[in-house]
Amino acid sequence: MTTSRSKPNITAAASKLRSIIWAAEEGELLGSEDDITNMLEVSRPTVRQVARLLEVEGLLKVRRGINGGYFATRPSIEVIEASVSSYLQMVVGDEEDVTEIASVMWAIIVRKAAALQSPETKQLMEGLRSKVLSLKDNALFDDLLEVEDETRAVVFNLVNNRYIELIFHINRVFASKHFPFNPADRDNTPEHYEYVKAWRKAKLLELDAIAEGNCEVAELAARFSRSLFHRRLYGHKHR
Numbered sequence: 001m002t003t004s005r006s007k008p009n010i011t012a013a014a015s016k017l018r019s020i021i022w023a024a025e026e027g028e029l030l031g032s033e034d035d036i037t038n039m040l041e042v043s044r045p046t047v048r049q050v051a052r053l054l055e056v057e058g059l060l061k062v063r064r065g066i067n068g069g070y071f072a073t074r075p076s077i078e079v080i081e082a083s084v085s086s087y088l089q090m091v092v093g094d095e096e097d098v099t100e101i102a103s104v105m106w107a108i109i110v111r112k113a114a115a116l117q118s119p120e121t122k123q124l125m126e127g128l129r130s131k132v133l134s135l136k137d138n139a140l141f142d143d144l145l146e147v148e149d150e151t152r153a154v155v156f157n158l159v160n161n162r163y164i165e166l167i168f169h170i171n172r173v174f175a176s177k178h179f180p181f182n183p184a185d186r187d188n189t190p191e192h193y194e195y196v197k198a199w200r201k202a203k204l205l206e207l208d209a210i211a212e213g214n215c216e217v218a219e220l221a222a223r224f225s226r227s228l229f230h231r232r233l234y235g236h237k238h239r
Contacts, residue, residue: 013040014050021059024072032069077169084170095178096234102171103226105164106152110206110222112159117213124154125211132203137193141184141232144199151203155210179233195232202228 017040024030031039037047051070054060058075062068092098113121131147156165186192202225209218 013042021072028072030070098171098175105168107219107222111215111219113155114210114215114218122211125207
């Protein structure tokens with residue numbers, strides 16, 4: 001009976017402390033253990049259980065000693081990525097699905113970027129365009145990934161949608177650990193040279209559409225670019 005009653009107490013106390021943390025600045029002192037006990041109106045053992053739970057979530061840091069106390073913090077991308085990746089490892093039946101989801105999200109974010117047509121956007125796309133054009137037909141797969149990474153950073157910064165950026169990043173990192181082979185192993189092959197040329201055309205179309213504010217073309221170009229990438233990784237188009 002005691003255990004069954006304590007669980008709702010812990011859940012309610014954890015929810016209350018989360019709200020307090022999100023209202024505080026990162027690194028802000030929330031108080032001592034006694035302060036938190038009074039604040040949550042629960043027992044000291046319950047506070048300690050709640051603290052352990054929120055520490056795992058990356059929301060709380062507990063310091064002992066003279067200058068110690070309970071401090072608000074924020075979960076790092078590494079903590080979130082590790083937690084979600086562990087969960088995906090259990091529930092994902094086909095890792096290829098994760099890559100496809102990332103492709104859908106990229107098309108969405110590219111369309112949003114095109115809708116933000118501005119001189120600044122056009123200038124940023126011109127810079128990326130120059131980098132794409134600088135890659136020769138014999139450019140390595142990692143060279144293409146470097147430009148892709150920079151493109152993603154610029155586009156996500158423009159759109160400023162941290163939720164999609166986070167989910168995209170987690171999916172990308174998880175999927176990259178389960179590719180059927182290392183794409184770089186196919187560098188310096190006729191197949192790779194054809195891929196570089198096709199990727200360059202698709203990427204230029206994507207960047208130009210964003211610069212011109214053409215949402216429909218931007219989305220289509222993003223889907224095509226990701227389709228090429230998918231085929232390069234798995235040997236076939238999206239299913």
